[in-house]
Each structure stands twice: as structure tokens, then as C-alpha cells.
Amino acid sequence: MQRINLFCFPYAGASSMIYAKWKNNILKYIDILPVELAGRGRRFNDPFYNSIDEAVDDIYNSIKKVIDESPYALFGHSMGAVIVYELYYKLREHGHNIPEHIFLSGRGPSFKPSEENIHNLKDEEFLKKVMEYGGTPDEVANNKELLDFFLPILRADFKMINLYSSIKRDEKIISNTTVLTGKSDATIKEDIGKWSEYISGEFELVTFDGGHFFIHNNEEKILSIIKRKLS
Numbered sequence: 001m002q003r004i005n006l007f008c009f010p011y012a013g014a015s016s017m018i019y020a021k022w023k024n025n026i027l028k029y030i031d032i033l034p035v036e037l038a039g040r041g042r043r044f045n046d047p048f049y050n051s052i053d054e055a056v057d058d059i060y061n062s063i064k065k066v067i068d069e070s071p072y073a074l075f076g077h078s079m080g081a082v083i084v085y086e087l088y089y090k091l092r093e094h095g096h097n098i099p100e101h102i103f104l105s106g107r108g109p110s111f112k113p114s115e116e117n118i119h120n121l122k123d124e125e126f127l128k129k130v131m132e133y134g135g136t137p138d139e140v141a142n143n144k145e146l147l148d149f150f151l152p153i154l155r156a157d158f159k160m161i162n163l164y165s166s167i168k169r170d171e172k173i174i175s176n177t178t179v180l181t182g183k184s185d186a187t188i189k190e191d192i193g194k195w196s197e198y199i200s201g202e203f204e205l206v207t208f209d210g211g212h213f214f215i216h217n218n219e220e221k222i223l224s225i226i227k228r229k230l231s
Contacts, residue, residue: 004100004230005072007063008034009080011106011213012157013130013150015041021219027227035059040153048156052164056086060094067091073101073230077180077215079161081107086166088173098175101229105180106212108191109168109198119159123151130154168198176202178229180222182214183207 006026008019016034023032037055038046049055076084081104088102118129177199181192196203206225208218215222 003029005031009076009083011078013154060090071100074099075103077105102175102177108188110191117162119155172200174201179205182210185212
């Protein structure tokens with residue numbers, strides 16, 4: 001079986017560590033490659049991105065040398081799904097091989113600027129809005145030292161998300177694509193199914209129990225789908 005690289009992109013406020021456990025529970029021929037974004041993890045000292053385009057340019061420059069050396073796939077959750085979507089077209093624009101498979105998780109395709117730019121709110125109001133997504137543990141929210149560490153990352157990421165918009169391309173995604181969603185994710189509602197209009201390759205929508213951060217409680221099931229799709 002030929003080896004395949006799976007580049008994984010985190011949601012807002014997260015580092016590459018959210019995919020660390022996947023490396024121990026995946027097939028040997030699938031190489032999990034969590035992508036570290038600027039301003040967190042081992043890239044803590046790098047300045048935050050000002051836009052999704054800036055993030056995609058940075059990621060493209062970091063992976064372009066290896067992207068054509070072996071088959072690869074892309075996985076992104078929430079903000080990570082936005083990055084995967086834009087990165088796909090960046091790779092196509094520069095003539096690279098297309099991904100063997102794309103996994104778009106926790107985000108629908110209706111990318112429009114947010115009417116409520118929550119990244120501009122004061123800390124208390126901003127944190128309250130972020131907590132509504134369900135992805136910030138209480139031990140972080142109630143710990144000033146941890147909050148002082150994570151709030152700048154969250155604020156920078158939500159700025160990118162709030163200001164991002166995209167026009168639907170005439171050229172559809174030709175890679176086979178799996179879309180993953182939480183059954184009770186109120187952040188995307190009916191929008192998630194509209195991905196089928198953006199895909200010309202094989203398309204599957206898979207629903208899991210849980211809300212926006214269902215990936216943390218369905219790891220085994222998600223990895224099973226990844227293994228099946230990349231076999």
C-alpha cells in the first residue's frame with residue numbers, strides 16, 4: 001500500500017496538538033501531519049495572521065515542496081475547513097497534484113463576513129460568545145493565566161473568520177470529499193449540506209452525535225472513516 005500524507009488543520013484557538021492522538025490510532029501507511037499555524041504551539045513567537053488568505057499563503061509555502069512527492073489528503077475542522085477549501089484552490093492555481101481526498105468538518109460553505117465582529121468585543125463579552133460554541137473548557141475560562149494565554153490566539157483567529165468571505169468558484173472541487181457534522185451543531189444548521197453544490201467528485205455527508213466540537217467525542221468513528229476513504 002502506497003503511503004499517503006494527511007495534512008490536518010485546527011479550529012480557531014487550537015494548535016496542531018488536537019490531532020496528536022490520531023497518530024497512534026491510524027493505519028501505518030497514513031502519515032498524520034498536523035499543521036501548526038502561526039502564533040501557537042511550536043510557532044508561538046510567529047505573528048498572527050491578519051486574514052485567511054495570509055494563512056493559506058503561509059501554509060502553501062510550507063508544504064509546497066512535499067505536496068507532489070506522494071499522495072496526500074486534507075482534513076480541517078471549522079476554521080480548518082475554511083483553510084482547506086482555500087488551500088485546495090491555491091494548489092490548483094499553482095499546478096500541483098490534487099488531494100486524494102478532502103475532509104471538511106464542522107463548517108458549511110456559505111462563507112460570508114460576520115455581521116457581528118466578535119473579535120472586537122471586550123474580553124468578557126468575547127469569551128462569552130466563544131463559550132457558546134462549546135469548545136472552551138471551563139478550566140480555561142476560569143483560569144486567568146490560561147485565559148491571558150489563549151485569548152489573543154482566539155481573538156486573532158476569530159478576526160480571520162469574521163472578516164472572511166468567498167465567492168463560489170466556477171470550477172468545482174474534483175477531489176473526492178467527505179463532509180462531517182455534529183447533529184446538534186447550531187452554528188451551521190442547514191448550510192452543511194450545501195457542500196454538495198461545490199463538489200464534482202464523490203461526495204458523502206456523515207453526521208455524528210454532538211455539537212460543533214463533535215470531533216473530540218467521536219475520534220474512533222472519524223478515524224474509521226478516514227481509514228476507509230484513504231484505503
